[in-house]
Amino acid sequence: MITDEDRERVRAATDLVQLVQETVPLQPRGQEFWGCCPFHGEKTPSFHIIPSTQVWHCFGCGEGGDVFSYVMKRENLSFPESIRYLADRAGIEIHDTQDGRQRGTKRSRLIDVCEETAAFYHTMLMRGKDARPRTYFASRGMGGAVCRTYRLGFAPGRGALVSHLSSHGFTPQEMVDANVAMRRSNGGLADRFFDRVMFPIFDEQGRCIAFGGRIMGQGEPKYLNTAETPLFHKKRNLYGFNWAKEHIVAQAEAIVVEGYTDAIACWEAGIGNVVATLGTALTEHHVKTLTRFAKRIVYLFDGDAAGQKAAERAIQFIERDSMDLRCVVLPDGQDPMEFISAHGGDALRERISAAEPLMDFVFRKLEDRSDISTPGGRTKALQDACRLIYPLRRSYMIDSYYIQIADRLGLDLDAVRSAAGRVFRDVQREEEVSSRRERERAAARERVEASRGGSAGWRETMRGSSNAPRRGASPAPDFVDGADEVDVPVDYVPADAYDDATAAQSARQQAATMPVLTDLERRSIAGERELLSLLTSYPDVFRPFAERITEIDWVDPRHEAIAWAVLATPEGTEPVQVMDAARAVCPEAAQLVSAGTIAVTSSHPTEVNIGFLLDTLELYTVRRRLRASQAKLRQDRSLAAEDRRALTIQATKDAARVHELERAVEGVADPFRLLDGEGASES
Template sequence: MESQVDEVKSRVDIVGLINEYIPLKKAGRNYKALCPFHGEKTPSFMVNSDRQIFKCFGCNEGGDAFVFLKRMEGMEFGEALRFLAARVGVRLKEYQPSPAEQKKEVLLKISETACEVYHYLLTRHPSGEQARAYLKSRGVTSKSIKDFKLGVASPQRNFLFQFLAKKGFLPQDISLAGLTLATSDGVVDRFKNRIIFPIFDSQGRTIAFSGRAFGDDEPKYLNSPETPLFHKSKALYGINLAKMEIKKEKAAILVEGNIDVISSHQVGVINTVAPLGTAVSSEQVEILHRFAENILFAFDTDLAGDTAAKRGIEIAENAGLNIRVVQLSEGKDPDELIQKKPLEWKKAIKEAVPIYDYFINSAVKKYGAEGAESKRKIAGEVLPEIARLSDEIVKAHYLQVLENKLGIEEGVLRAALKKYQGEEKGTVNITEILEKPIGERKAGIVERYLLALIIQSSYLPEGLDGKIFDQSQTREIFGKTRELKDKEGRLKVKVLAKNIPEPLLPTFDELLLLEIDEEILADNQRVEKEINYCAKRLKELNLRTKLKELSLAIKQAESVGNEGKIASLSQDFRDLSKTLFRLEEK
C-alpha cells in the first residue's frame, strides 16, 4: 500500500490542487498566496512544485497534498488518499482505514440515510402535507426543497431510530450521530415533528440537521449537537451549493437564517450562506476565505450593537477580508425583503457600504450628531473601530468622515484615537537587514536567505566558501549542494533533495519555499550580484567577530605582561582590520 501512496503523491499536482482553493501567484520557482489558515495581508503561503509541498511562514502550517486536504477539508488520511487517487487516476488495490476513519464513514452513512428519510417524508408521504403547506406559505419552491434536501421529522417518538436500527446501524452510533436521546422511557428521536434543514459540508456530505418547530413549540430552532462530524463553528448553511458562486463573484453574503439563504438562492443570489447564528467564527471565516476576498453582512441584527456579530467582523477583517454591510429596509430580514421586493434585495447588495461607513452612520443614527454628549458617545463607539485599521490612508479618510459628521477637527479626533491604539509591531525584511551592519542575531537570517537564493536559482559561484555559514544546518546543506555541483556540474532541485539527509529535509524545504524577489531570480546577473553581496556581508561579520576575539585576547595578554604575545596578536589584528577595510571598500 505504501507504494501506492507514493504513486499518488508523485502524480498529484499540488499547485493545481491548492489553486482550486486559493489563487496562487508565480514567485520565482515557487507560488505564493495569502494563507488560507490564518489572517494576513501580505502573502507568506508558499507552494513548491518540485517537492510537492507547501508552507506558510506566518503560521508554520506546512506539508504535502494530504496535509493540505486534512487542514482544508477535515479529511482523514484515507479520505484524502481516495480523493487524490480518483483525481489522478490511480486504482487503489487495498486500503485499511483506521478505526477513526471507519467510525466517520459509519456516521456519514447514518446521516445520509436520515437525510433521505426526512426528505421522503416531506416530499412523498402523507405525513409531510402540513410541512409542505408551511414551506409553500413561506415561498419555498419545489426546486429548493429538492436542492436543499429539506425534510420533515415524524411526530412519533422514535420513528427514525427504529428505521435506522432495522437498517443495521448500532444504537450507540445513531446516538453518536446526534439523532437520538436516551430518556427514562427509552431511546427517542432528537427531532420530532419539525421541518428539517440538513447541514452539509463543503463537499456536499450530510453532517448535521437543523429542525424548525411547527407553531409555538420551543425551541423554535433545534440544531444537532456537536458530533465527530459536526462542529457548529466550522459549518455554514448552504456552503455546498454556494461555494462555486462565491468564488465566481469573489464575495460571500452572510445572512442569519436558513430560510434567508433559500430565499436568496431562489432569486439568483446564490453566493449566500448562513453561519448558524450571528457569532461568526474564525473557522467559518477561514472557509469563506478559501473562495473569496469579500464578505457582505446582511444580518437583520444591529451589527454595531451586537457583540458577537462585531467579533465576527473583527475576525474577518483580521483575516484580510474586505467587509461590507447590506443595509436592509427598517424592520425587515432578507427573506421578508426578498418575498416582497426581490429587486430591492439585489439593489441593497449592490449598494452595500464599507463596514466603517456603516459603523459611523449607525452611531450617528443612534445618538444624533447634535450636542457634546451625543458627539462623545459617537466618538466612543466609532474610534475603537477606526483604531484597528492598519492602513494610515484609510484611517485618515474615516477620521475626515467623522470630522464632517461631528464638526470636530481631525486633530482632536486623532488625539482621542491614541488611547484606543496599541503599539504596532514592525516587520523586518531581508533588504532592511542587508542595508545595515549585520549583528550575530541577524546572521542566521542572511545565511538562510543566501542558501535559499543558491538553491532556488541553481547558481553556485565557484569561489564561495562554506566557512561563511556559521549555523550547522545551513553549513551542512551548503556542503551537499557544493558536492552535487562539483559532481554533476549543475544543480537540480529534485536531485539535490534526494541527497539531503532526512533530518535536514524540513530545513531544506523551508529554504526552497522561502520567498525571494522574482525580479532577482529572473536575472542571472542580479542573482550573482545578490549572492556575492550576501556572502560579502557574512564575511564582514566573520571578520568583525574575529577582531572582537583578538581584542579580548590582547587585553588578556596585557594583563599578564606577555609582550611577545601582545605583539603577535596586535599584528594579526592589524592584518584582519586591513582585510575588513578592503572588503568593505569593494
C-alpha cells in the same frame, strides 16, 4: 496518532498548486507559480509555489511550508487535523492509532451517519405519508425541485431515525456523537429531531455534517441546530458554502444572510455567492473563511432590531486583512426571502450593489436611536459610539473614528477622545469582572462534577431526573439547541477561551529564548536558504560543487543537515524524493527551503546562480572569520607573539580572499545585490 505511511500517502495524493488555486489565482513563472498571498492583503503577488518540491512561501508575510502547513493556516487546523482534512479531500482512508490500538476512522463514520440521516429525512419528505412538510415547503415557494436540489427533509421522530440507522449498522454511540440521537434515562435512544422540516448542513466538500430543523407551526425553539460535534462547529461552519464558494471566487464578493430559507431564496433568484450563519452572529472564523475567497463581504441583515445589533457586533472585523465589510438592512423588517418574494431578485441585487460601508451604517443608526439635539441624547449617543469602537481601540485608525463621531454628534474632537478613554476603561473593567465570573463558574462546575462522580455520572444523573419520558408520551420529542449541555448547572467556558493568553505567554517565552543575530548572520541565513532552494530543485547540478559547500560555515545547523542529506541522495533522484530526504533530517525542511527567489529573479543559467551563491556564502564565512580575528587581535592581550603572528597572517589571507570574492560577486549583475546589501564595506 496518524502513521507516517498514511501521512505520506496523503502528501503524495495532494497537488499543492491545485489546492492553492481553489482560493488564489496562480500564474506560472518559469518552473514556479505566483499569486497574491491568501493570508494577508496585497496587490502585487509575493506568494509562490515550487511544484517540483511541493513547497510554498510568501515573501510579504514570511509564511511558508508544504501542503499540510498551508491547510493548517488556511483552515486554522492542527497538524493531525490537516492530514485528515486532506485525506478526506483525496478520498483516502487513514487509521489513527492510540496506545498501540487501532482507533478506526471516527470522522468518516460520523459523516456516514449524517449522510444516511440526510437521505432518510429526504425520503420522509418526498415519499412519506405525512403531507404537512410538503405543504409547508410549497407555501414558502419551495417545490419538489428545490427540495431535491438542497436535499431538504422531514424528521418524523418517534425513534424512526434510530431504527433506520441501526438497520444500517451504525452504533448508538455513533448516533449520539453525530448528535442525531439522544440517550434516554433507560439507556435507549431517542431521535434528536422530531416533527420538523430539515435543512442538511454541508462542509466545504459537500458532505453532510449537521442539520437545522424548523418547527412547522407554533412552538419553541423555532429553529433547532445540531449541537457542537467533532464534525460541526457553528462558529466556524457556514450554510451553503459548498454551493456558494465558486460564485464567491468568481465575483470576489460574499453575501452573508441569517437563515437557511433566505440563502435558498437568494440562490433560486440567481444570486449564488450567498452563505448563511448558523444560529450565531458573524464570527472571526467565518470572516477568515470568507476572506480566503473575497475581500468584499456584504452582510444582508433582516430589517429588525436584531439585525441591526448583528451589524454592530460585526464592527470588530472592519479592519481585517484589508477587507471591505458592508451591509444592507432591508426595509419594513423584511428578511431576504420576503423581500425577494415582494420585489424580485433584481431589486435585491440593486440593494447589494449599493451596500453601505458598515461603519457608516452603525454610526448613522446611533444617531437614529438618540435625539442628538438634546444634551442627554448626545451624551447617550457618544457613550454608545465609544462602546461600539472599543474593539478597535488599538487601531491606527482610531483617530479617524473619533473624528467621525465628533462630526456626526457636533462635538469637539478632544471631548470625544476624552469620553472614549473613560468608556474604554469602564468596558475593560466589565470584561475583567465577566472573565472572573466565568472562571468562578468553571471552577464551580468542576467541583459539582467531582462531587457527582465525574462528568459522565453527572450527565446520566441529570438525564434521569429531567429527561425521563412521561407515561404514554412519545420518546423525547425535542430539545433546545445544545440540549446535550442543558444538564450543566453553571455556564461553561470552552477550553479554547484561553488560547489567546496561552499563545501570548508562549510568544513571550519564545522571544526570550530567541538568539540575537548580527546583520551579517541574518544575511548568511538568507543566502543559505537561497542555496537550499536551488539545491533541492537541482540536486544533480550541485554535486560537482560538494567540495566548495564544505567551505561554508553554516549559521543555521539545520541548513547544513539538509544540504548534506540532499547531496547524499543517489544521482538522478527526483526532487520529491530529495524533499523526503530533507524532511528525514529536519521536519521544518519545507518551510526552510521554500524561501528562495533566485530561481525566478535571475536571468542567468542555474550553474551561474549556484556559483554566485557559493561565492556569497563563502564571502560571508570569511567576513565573519575576519571580523572575529580582528576582534581577537584588538582585545586579547594574552596572545603569545607566535599566536598573534599566525592570526595576523590568517587575517591578511582572509582580507585578500574577501576582496577576491567581492569581485566575483560584483561580476554577477543585479538582482543578487539583495543578498549582499551593503555588506561589501564591512570587511
